[in-house]
Amino acid sequence: MLTDRRGQLLPVWLDAVRQDDLPSLHTLAAGIDRDIDAVTAGLTLPWSSGAVEGHVNRIKMLKRQMYGRAGFGLLRKRVLLA
Numbered sequence: 142m143l144t145d146r147r148g149q150l151l152p153v154w155l156d157a158v159r160q161d162d163l164p165s166l167h168t169l170a171a172g173i174d175r176d177i178d179a180v181t182a183g184l185t186l187p188w189s190s191g192a193v194e195g196h197v198n199r200i201k202m203l204k205r206q207m208y209g210r211a212g213f214g215l216l217r218k219r220v221l222l223a
Contacts, residue, residue, distance in 0.1 A: 142154065142184060143184065146184065146185055146186075146187065147184070147185070148180070148181040148182070148183070148184030148185030149181070149185065151173070151177070151180065151181055151184060152177075155170050155173060155174065158170045199223065200220055203216070203219050203220055203223060204216065207219065
């Protein structure tokens with residue numbers, strides 16, 4: 142389902158999970174049900190925001206490292222040069 146982009150199979154998988162005796166997977170299925178349209182789109186469509194998420198993660202890490210140590214100017218230089 143993940144590698145072949147077959148998000149239309151998600152409801153069948155969720156039904157199978159609900160019938161199994163695995164409480165942790167039941168919690169996962171309930172979470173997926175809350176936003177089923179977005180999860181199905183993520184499993185079906187070819188677009189990804191992975192590159193953007195990577196840059197945001199890098200900037201947040203730099204911000205955490207610099208917290209309380211210097212001003213905005215140095216943080217800006219680190220973000221631009223990193």
